[in-house]
Amino acid sequence: MLVKMTMWMDSSVVLLLLILFCHPQGSAQGRHERRLLNQLLKNYNAMERPVANESEPLILSFGLTLQQLIDVDEKSQIITSNLWLNMDEKNQQIITNIWLTLEWIDSNLSWNSSQYGGIKDIRMNPKFLWKPDILMYNSADERIDSTIPTNVVVQHNGTCTYIPPGIFKSTCKIDIMWFPFDDQQCIMKFGSWTYDGRALDLRLYSEEADMSAYIDNGEWILLGFRGKRNVIFYTCCPEPYVDITFTLHIRRRTLYHGFNLIIPCVLISSMALLGFALPPDSGEKLTLGVTILLSLTVFMLQLAQTLPPTSDAVSIIGTYFACTMIMVAFSVVMTVVVLNYHHRNSDTHEMPQCIKTLFLKWLPFFLRMKRRGRKTNSRHVFFKNKMKELDRKERSSRSLIANVLDIDDDFRSHNSTTSYLSVRTNEETVNSHVCGVTQKEISTIIRELRFITNRLKTEDEATVIINEWKFAAMVMDRVCLILFTLFTLLSTFACLFTAPHLVA
Numbered sequence: 001m002l003v004k005m006t007m008w009m010d011s012s013v014v015l016l017l018l019i020l021f022c023h024p025q026g027s028a029q030g031r032h033e034r035r036l037l038n039q040l041l042k043n044y045n046a047m048e049r050p051v052a053n054e055s056e057p058l059i060l061s062f063g064l065t066l067q068q069l070i071d072v073d074e075k076s077q078i079i080t081s082n083l084w085l086n087m088d089e090k091n092q093q094i095i096t097n098i099w100l101t102l103e104w105i106d107s108n109l110s111w112n113s114s115q116y117g118g119i120k121d122i123r124m125n126p127k128f129l130w131k132p133d134i135l136m137y138n139s140a141d142e143r144i145d146s147t148i149p150t151n152v153v154v155q156h157n158g159t160c161t162y163i164p165p166g167i168f169k170s171t172c173k174i175d176i177m178w179f180p181f182d183d184q185q186c187i188m189k190f191g192s193w194t195y196d197g198r199a200l201d202l203r204l205y206s207e208e209a210d211m212s213a214y215i216d217n218g219e220w221i222l223l224g225f226r227g228k229r230n231v232i233f234y235t236c237c238p239e240p241y242v243d244i245t246f247t248l249h250i251r252r253r254t255l256y257h258g259f260n261l262i263i264p265c266v267l268i269s270s271m272a273l274l275g276f277a278l279p280p281d282s283g284e285k286l287t288l289g290v291t292i293l294l295s296l297t298v299f300m301l302q303l304a305q306t307l308p309p310t311s312d313a314v315s316i317i318g319t320y321f322a323c324t325m326i327m328v329a330f331s332v333v334m335t336v337v338v339l340n341y342h343h344r345n346s347d348t349h350e351m352p353q354c355i356k357t358l359f360l361k362w363l364p365f366f367l368r369m370k371r372r373g374r375k376t377n378s379r380h381v382f383f384k385n386k387m388k389e390l391d392r393k394e395r396s397s398r399s400l401i402a403n404v405l406d407i408d409d410d411f412r413s414h415n416s417t418t419s420y421l422s423v424r425t426n427e428e429t430v431n432s433h434v435c436g437v438t439q440k441e442i443s444t445i446i447r448e449l450r451f452i453t454n455r456l457k458t459e460d461e462a463t464v465i466i467n468e469w470k471f472a473a474m475v476m477d478r479v480c481l482i483l484f485t486l487f488t489l490l491s492t493f494a495c496l497f498t499a500p501h502l503v504a
Contacts, residue, residue: 031117032116032117032119033116033117033119033122035116036111036116036119036122037122037124039111040108040109040111040154041128044108044109044128044129045130046127046128046129046130047130048108048130049130049195049199049200050104050105050106050107050108050109050130050158051107052107057197057198057199057200057201058104058105058132058199058200058201059104059105059201059203060102060103060104060132060134060200060201060202060203061101061102061103061104061203061204061205062100062101062102062134062190062202062203062204062205062227062244063100063101063204063205063206063209063210063227064098064099064100064101064188064209064210064225064227064246065098065099065101065163065209065210065213066209066210066211066214066222066225067097067099067213067214067215068214068215068217069215069216069217069219069220069222069250096167096168096169096170096188097165097166097167097168098165098166098168098188099163099164099165099210100134100147100162100163100164100165100166100190101161101162101163101205101210102131102132102134102160102161102162102163102164103159103160103161103162103205104132104159104160105157105158105159105160106129106130106154106158106159106160107158108158109129109154109158109160110156110157110158111156112156113156119156120155120156121153121154121155121156122153122154123151123152123153123154124151124152124154125149125151125152126149126150126151126152126162127149129152129154129160131152131160131162132192132195132200133192133193133194133195134190134191134192134193135190135191135192135193136168136170136188136189136190137189137190137191137243138170138171138187138188138189139168139169139170140169140170140171141168141169145166146166146167146168146169147164147165147166148164148165148166149164150162150163150164150165168188170186170187170188170189172184172186172187173186174308175313176307176308176310176313176315177313177314177315177316178315178316178499178500179252179307179315179316179317179318180252180254180257180258180261180262180315180317181252181254181316181499181500181501181502181504182251182252182500183223183249183250183251183252183500184248184249184250184251184252185247185248185249186247186248186250187245187246187247187248188245188246188248189243189244189245190202190243190244190245190246191241191242191243191244192241192242196237196239196240196241196242197231197239197240197241197242198239198240200242201242202229202242202243202244203229204227204228204229204244206227207226207227207228208224208225208226208227209225209226209227209246211225218253219252219253219256220250220251220252220253221250221251221252221253221504222248222249222250223249223250223251224247224248224249225246225247225248225249226246226247226249227244227245227246227247228244228245228246228247229242229243229244230242230243230244230245251501251504252504253504254501254502254503254504257317261299261302261303261317262317262320262496264299265296265299265320265321265324266492268292268295268296268299268324268328269292269296269324269327269328269488269492270488271288271292272288272289272292272327272328272331272484273331273481273484273485273488274288275288275289275292275331275335276331276334276335276338276477276478276480276481276484277477277481280338280339280342280343280473280477281342285335285338285339286332286335286336286339289328289331289332289335290332292328293325293328293329293332296321296324296325296328297325299321300321300322300325303315303317303318303321316495316498316499317495319495320491320492320495320496323487323491323495324488324491327484327487327488327491330484331480331484334476334480337476338473338476338477338480339473341469341470341472341473341476342469342470342473343469344466344469345462345465345466345469346461346462346465346466347462349469350465351465351468351469351472355472356468359471359472359475359476360468360471360472360475363475363479364471364475367475367478367479367482369474369475369478371467371471
C-alpha cells in the first residue's frame with residue numbers, strides 16, 4: 001500500500017514539473033503592447049491639439065450610422081431611431097440613437113510596428129487621449145453631450161477612430177400641412193464647440209449616412225439621410241466655423257391613417273346624405289343628423305390628440321374633417337327646415353307666392369318631380385294660373401252647393417206659385433199649410449247642406465295647403481341631397497388629390 005502511494009506522488013510531481021516547464025513565462029504580445037502604451041503616454045498631453053504644425057488645422061472625418069426607425073409619436077413630436085429615431089411632433093423634437101464615426105490623425109500616437117512585435121493597432125481609453133469636442137448644435141436635451149464613451153482605436157500611423165453611440169434629442173420643425181400624406185425633414189447639426197475652422201476642419205466621411213444595417217419601419221419610409229458640410233461666419237466672431245448637417249428625410253405610410261381616419265370619415269359623411277332620403281314622418285331624420293355630427297366630433301378630437309397644437313398650418317385631413325363637419329351641421333339645420341315645412345298647415349302658415357313659384361313650379365320642373373294627379377312641365381308652369389281659374393269655374397258649376405241652390409230656387413218658384421193659387425182658391429188652405437211645413441224642413445236641410453259643403457270645401461282647401469307644404473319639403477330634401485352630395489364629392493377629391501402622394 002505504501003509503495004502504491006509513493007508511486008502516485010512521484011507521478012504527480014513529474015506532471016506538475018512538465019506543466020511548469022512547458023508553460024511560457026510571459027506573453028510577448030502583452031509585453032510589447034505594455035511597452036508601447038507606456039511609450040505613447042509617457043509625454044502625452046490630452047489637452048494638446050495633436051498636429052505636427054500648429055498653424056495647420058486638424059482634419060476630422062465625420063460620419064453617422066443608421067440602424068432602425070423605431071417609433072413616431074405625433075402627440076409628443078419625438079422621433080426615435082437606431083440611428084434610433086423617435087419623432088416627438090408635439091414638442092417638435094427628434095430623439096436619435098446615433099453611432100458617430102470620428103476619425104483623425106494624432107501625430108503623437110504613431111509608432112513603428114516592427115519595433116513592437118508587429119502591433120498595428122491598439123485600443124485606448126478616451127480619457128487619456130485628445131478627442132474633438134463634437135456636439136449637436138440643435139440639441140434639446142438637458143445633457144448637451146449624450147454620447148457614451150468607448151475605446152479609441154489607434155493605428156500605427158496615428159490614425160484614431162472613435163465611434164461613440166449616443167441618444168440624441170434635437171429640435172425638429174414638423175410640417176403638418178399634408179398630414180397624413182406628409183414628408184418630414186429633420187436636421188442634425190454637429191460641430192466643434194470651441195475649435196474654429198482654422199484649428200479643426202470637419203470633413204464628411206460620406207455624403208450618405210451608413211444604412212447598410214437599416215431595418216424597415218412600419219410607419220415611416222426612409223427616403224434619404226444626407227450630410228452637408230457648412231462653413232459659417234457668425235456675427236460674434238471673425239473666424240469661420242465648420243459644421244456637418246445631416247438631413248433625415250422620411251415619409252409617412254398612409255395605410256394606417258387611411259383605414260382609421262379617412263375611410264370612417266368618408267362613410268360617416270355619406271350617411272349624412274342618407275338623412276335627406278329618409279321620410280320626415282319616420283321621426284328619425286333629425287336624430288340621424290345629430291348622431292352623425294357627434295361621431296365626426298369624436299373623430300375630430302382623436303385627430304386633435306394626434307397633431308401638435310400649432311397655428312402655423314392646418315393639416316389637410318383637418319381641413320377635410322372641418323368641411324365635413326360644416327356640411328353635416330348645415331344638413332342638420334336644413335333637416336329642421338324640412339321638418340318645419342313638412343308639418344305646416346293652413347291654420348298656422350300661408351305659403352307665400354315666391355315659395356309656391358320656386359318649390360311648386362320651377363324646382364320640380366328642373367328636378368323632374370311630379371305630384372300625384374298633377375303634371376310638371378313647361379306648359380303647366382307657364383299657364384298654371386289660367387288653368388286653375390278654369391278648373392275652379394268648372395268645379396264650382398258641378399259643386400254640391402250649386403245643385404242645392406238650384407233646388408232652393410225651384411222650391412222658391414214652386415212656393416210662389418202655390419201661394420198665389422192659395423189666395424185665389426180658399427179650398428186649398430190645408431195644402432198650403434202642409435207646403436209651409438215642407439218649406440221649413442227643406443230650408444233646414446239646405447242650411448245643413450251648405451254647412452257640410454262649406455266644411456268639406458274648407459277641409460279640401462286645408463288638405464291642398466298641407467300637401468303643398470309637404471311637397472315643398474320633399475323638393476327641399478331633394479335639392480339638399482343633390483347639393484350636399486356634390487359638396488361631399490368635391491371636398492373629398494379636393495382634399496385627397498391635392499396631397500403630394502396618396503399611397504406610401
